[in-house]
Amino acid sequence: MSDTAVDVSTLDKQNGVTLGRILGRGTVGHAEEGPDGKMHGTIRIPEDELVYEPGILIMPHAGVLELELINDDKNTHCAVLPSNGDYKFIWLVNHSKGKATLELDGPGYYWYGSRSGNDEGRGLTAAIVVSGDAPPEARIDRPPQPRP
Amino acid sequence: MATDYVDAGQAIDNSSLSGIVGSAPPVTDGVTYERILNARSEPQNWLTYYGAYDGQRYSPLDQITKENVKQLTPAWVFQCGSVGLHSGKSTYSFEASPLVVDGIMYVSGWDGWVWALDARTGNILWQYRTASAFDVSLCCGNVNRGVAVAEGKVFVTTLAAHVIALDAETGKKIWDTTYGDVRAGESATVAPLVVKDMVIVGSSGGEFGNRGHLEAFNRETGERVWRTYMVPKPGEPGSDTWPDDGEAWQRGGGNCWVTSTFDPELNLLYVGTGNPCPDFDGDVRKGDNLHTDSGVAVDVDSGEIKAHFQYTPHDVWDYDSTMEHILFDLDGQKLAAHFDKNGFLYILDRTTMDPVRVAPFVDRIDWGEVDEKGNVTPKVFPDKEGDPVHFWPGPAGAKEWTHACYNPNTELLYAPVQDVGATATRRRREFKESIPYWGAGVGVDLDDMAGSISAFDPRTGEERWRWRNDIPMCASVLTTGGGLVFAGEPTGEYNALDASTGDHLWQFQCGSGHHSSPCSYSIDGRQYIAVPTGWGAWTEGFLPGMLGAGQGSALFAFALPE
Numbered sequence: 001m002s003d004t005a006v007d008v009s010t011l012d013k014q015n016g017v018t019l020g021r022i023l024g025r026g027t028v029g030h031a032e033e034g035p036d037g038k039m040h041g042t043i044r045i046p047e048d049e050l051v052y053e054p055g056i057l058i059m060p061h062a063g064v065l066e067l068e069l070i071n072d073d074k075n076t077h078c079a080v081l082p083s084n085g086d087y088k089f090i091w092l093v094n095h096s097k098g099k100a101t102l103e104l105d106g107p108g109y110y111w112y113g114s115r116s117g118n119d120e121g122r123g124l125t126a127a128i129v130v131s132g133d134a135p136p137e138a139r140i141d142r143p144p145q146p147r148p
Numbered sequence: 149m150a151t152d153y154v155d156a157g158q159a160i161d162n163s164s165l166s167g168i169v170g171s172a173p174p175v176t177d178g179v180t181y182e183r184i185l186n187a188r189s190e191p192q193n194w195l196t197y198y199g200a201y202d203g204q205r206y207s208p209l210d211q212i213t214k215e216n217v218k219q220l221t222p223a224w225v226f227q228c229g230s231v232g233l234h235s236g237k238s239t240y241s242f243e244a245s246p247l248v249v250d251g252i253m254y255v256s257g258w259d260g261w262v263w264a265l266d267a268r269t270g271n272i273l274w275q276y277r278t279a280s281a282f283d284v285s286l287c288c289g290n291v292n293r294g295v296a297v298a299e300g301k302v303f304v305t306t307l308a309a310h311v312i313a314l315d316a317e318t319g320k321k322i323w324d325t326t327y328g329d330v331r332a333g334e335s336a337t338v339a340p341l342v343v344k345d346m347v348i349v350g351s352s353g354g355e356f357g358n359r360g361h362l363e364a365f366n367r368e369t370g371e372r373v374w375r376t377y378m379v380p381k382p383g384e385p386g387s388d389t390w391p392d393d394g395e396a397w398q399r400g401g402g403n404c405w406v407t408s409t410f411d412p413e414l415n416l417l418y419v420g421t422g423n424p425c426p427d428f429d430g431d432v433r434k435g436d437n438l439h440t441d442s443g444v445a446v447d448v449d450s451g452e453i454k455a456h457f458q459y460t461p462h463d464v465w466d467y468d469s470t471m472e473h474i475l476f477d478l479d480g481q482k483l484a485a486h487f488d489k490n491g492f493l494y495i496l497d498r499t500t501m502d503p504v505r506v507a508p509f510v511d512r513i514d515w516g517e518v519d520e521k522g523n524v525t526p527k528v529f530p531d532k533e534g535d536p537v538h539f540w541p542g543p544a545g546a547k548e549w550t551h552a553c554y555n556p557n558t559e560l561l562y563a564p565v566q567d568v569g570a571t572a573t574r575r576r577r578e579f580k581e582s583i584p585y586w587g588a589g590v591g592v593d594l595d596d597m598a599g600s601i602s603a604f605d606p607r608t609g610e611e612r613w614r615w616r617n618d619i620p621m622c623a624s625v626l627t628t629g630g631g632l633v634f635a636g637e638p639t640g641e642y643n644a645l646d647a648s649t650g651d652h653l654w655q656f657q658c659g660s661g662h663h664s665s666p667c668s669y670s671i672d673g674r675q676y677i678a679v680p681t682g683w684g685a686w687t688e689g690f691l692p693g694m695l696g697a698g699q700g701s702a703l704f705a706f707a708l709p710e
Contacts, residue, residue, distance in 0.1 A: 084277075
């Protein structure tokens with residue numbers, strides 16, 4: 001996983017300029033694909049930061065993501081995660097570890113968060129990015145087009 | 149000191165923490181193609197998008213009458229909120245038409261929701277939600293217009309341009325096929341149509357310069373049967389209506405984002421196609437630009453285009469023709485009725501797609517003239533770069549995608565009418581895939597607008613009555629064997645009108661505006677009128693004067709007191 005941080009120090013912390021940490025911050029991580037085609041990633045909630053780390057987890061393509069969620073905080077949180085079929089919910093008491101299996105279409109990105117109190121406003125909102133393209137048979141029959 | 153972690157276990161389905169039952173009776177197992185063909189013979193059900201293949205949106209049920217409709221009251225209400233940040237947060241709207249099979253309702257919502265409800269109580273039996281990417285391109289809002297059902301499956305399209313099949317008993321996914329390219333600005337909002345062993349769907353994304361397509365998938369496997377593009381490649385029929393030295397056809401538009409109607413005797417689907425792209429800058433796509441803004445008759449087995457009629461050749465007003473073609477026979481003629489965005493009602497011979505008669509259905513039309521054979525003479529249009537031009541109807545159209553209906557007893561057509569103009573200022577821009585490709589700045593009028601439910605005689609095209617409203621009417625209408633027309637308002641009122649006279653008979657305030665397609669069904673002899681409410685979607689385009697209205701999301705089922 002990469003640990004590239006966004007250097008906006010006064011926004012990227014609890015009770016700085018803002019009350020919480022502005023969304024879309026934190027580090028970027030990459031899910032890794034296993035031999036079974038499923039992707040795997042780990043998300044941590046560090047102590048007193050009220051964030052998921054990495055703040056952005058990138059999947060190499062659409063499919064199934066096996067996620068490990070670790071709460072290293074001294075408070076209880078949770079996660080409501082996107083997945084085809086239904087949201088996936090996991091309760092994460094302080095110092096707990098659990099798993100979630102998600103199925104996501106791509107490309108695009110999805111927010112997920114903790115629904116406890118205003119956790120999601122304080123920073124416990126993070127993104128899963130799904131890389132890739134629509135399958136060739138789904139695309140429009142035309143020459144390649146200019147993109148932004 | 150290291151401490152062992154508490155085992156939080158495996159994340160669970162969010163709906164397991166609710167009162168949802170988790171399964172529905174197997175009522176759709178027996179919903180065969182033959183039953184859908186004869187859908188109107190079982191009026192207790194609403195088996196397909198328009199109630200029947202002909203698109204009439206007519207229920208023969210007659211328990212609710214002109215005399216007793218004033219007693220109509222909510223039997224139940226279904227609501228669903230949202231969790232977290234989802235795509236199109238400001239544009240979600242409840243636009244679907246519920247289907248009902250033997251007491252079970254199947255309905256889709258915004259943001260990937262599909263529900264099976266007990267149609268007697270409104271209780272949720274199961275729910276399914278497709279996770280939708282936050283950044284998916286939504287041309288016209290986070291909406292979905294409904295599901296199809298057949299032989300144990302529920303079919304629905306998703307914002308990311310998939311068509312999926314769900315198990316009708318459990319709501320679990322059976323197959324999932326991608327049929328559009330979200331990187332090209334494509335999405336899907338259309339309610340699928342089951343015909344024979346196929347599921348018919350079409351593309352959305354009319355403002356992104358793609359190339360619209362209608363297509364069929366095998367309903368058992370999800371494998372594609374055919375795909376038909378509505379804008380021809382060079383050398384294909386109609387390609388001479390595009391510049392022969394350019395790339396305009398590659399971004400020509402002509403999307404198919406409203407459900408087709410179907411004539412089983414002629415074996416033809418009738419699909420309306422969307423605007424050409426760029427919407428308002430015609431200089432980069434000289435010619436008529438087939439088959440945009442057209443009614444297109446498509447062989448359902450092969451996908452071959454058999455006939456067409458283009459309502460607005462070389463459109464520079466954003467006058468999609470995606471709205472329904474209502475099929476009916478009158479005086480020995482096989483006809484199709486189409487209320488176009490351009491303000492004219494077209495009665496077509498549906499065997500040839502030739503116009504039988506054309507008549508205006510809204511008061512203010514100044515964009516052009518259309519003669520009785522459908523020939524167009526443009527009058528007012530964005531022409532010069534940077535020069536603002538005001539025209540009626542605006543790009544919302546004199547009727548939006550929301551559906552008209554036909555009552556075979558009164559032999560009248562009923563349409564929700566929008567009388568609102570707009571100003572477009574042509575601004576050329578280069579095409580970039582996934583970026584909106586309008587070719588103009590557009591502002592729809594915020595005042596000086598009106599609306600109506602208007603009744604028309606298809607034999608003459610004349611207006612027979614009008615129930616006038618201060619603001620445009622933009623929800624599908626429903627007509628019944630009880631001699632009624634039901635119509636919702638953007639301000640939340642739901643109304644019953646006398647189908648013969650237009651007299652106002654009943655009203656209920658639903659708390660949020662109407663932009664959906666109601667249906668009627670019955671259980672144990674009790675007739676219900678079901679209407680999703682929840683204002684939203686592309687409001688800035690079709691009714692910006694109501695942009696600030698509360699969104700909401702609820703489904704009301706009305707019935708007479710027991």
